[in-house]
Amino acid sequence: MSDQLYREVILDHYKNPRGHGVIEDADAEAEGFNPLCGDEVSIYVSFADDDETIEDVKFSGRGCAISQAATSMLVDMAKGRKATELAEMPKDELLEEIGIPLSPIRLKCALLGLGVLKIALHRAKGTPLPQEWAGLDELEFK
Ligand code: FES
Numbered sequence: 001m002s003d004q005l006y007r008e009v010i011l012d013h014y015k016n017p018r019g020h021g022v023i024e025d026a027d028a029e030a031e032g033f034n035p036l037c038g039d040e041v042s043i044y045v046s047f048a049d050d051d052e053t054i055e056d057v058k059f060s061g062r063g064c065a066i067s068q069a070a071t072s073m074l075v076d077m078a079k080g081r082k083a084t085e086l087a088e089m090p091k092d093e094l095l096e097e098i099g100i101p102l103s104p105i106r107l108k109c110a111l112l113g114l115g116v117l118k119i120a121l122h123r124a125k126g127t128p129l130p131q132e133w134a135g136l137d138e139l140e141f142k
Pocket of ligand 1: 034037038039063064065066067108109112
């Protein structure tokens with residue numbers, strides 16, 4: 001795909017975010033914050049009957065087009081996968097989906113949602129946290 005097409009896909013996710021909202025009584029949840037800009041993303045996960053497969057993911061928060069679009073893409077990628085698989089998902093898999101080159105500042109925007117999801121899974125399932133978060137320490141998670 002050309003950069004232009006990637007940009008259109010990003011814009012579509014920003015304008016029509018997949019899984020925007022809150023899951024009441026979520027099985028896993030976390031919130032993250034980018035202090036560079038003040039933007040926040042909360043992620044809610046519910047598991048299927050096997051207690052491992054992600055049945056539903058929703059997110060709320062506010063932020064720039066990249067952070068919101070990347071989190072929306074992540075929601076699409078996460079559904080139906082196992083918590084352990086997502087815990088191991090390299091950030092490049094999401095960055096490939098985004099498809100356009102990102103400056104270091106934009107990289108933090110793009111990875112905010114993924115970090116929050118990994119924290120939520122870590123809390124609920126004890127899955128390992130990414131070893132590759134170097135350079136992203138400015139992001140804060142609660
Ligand atoms: Fe705040 Fe992108 S400018 S997350």
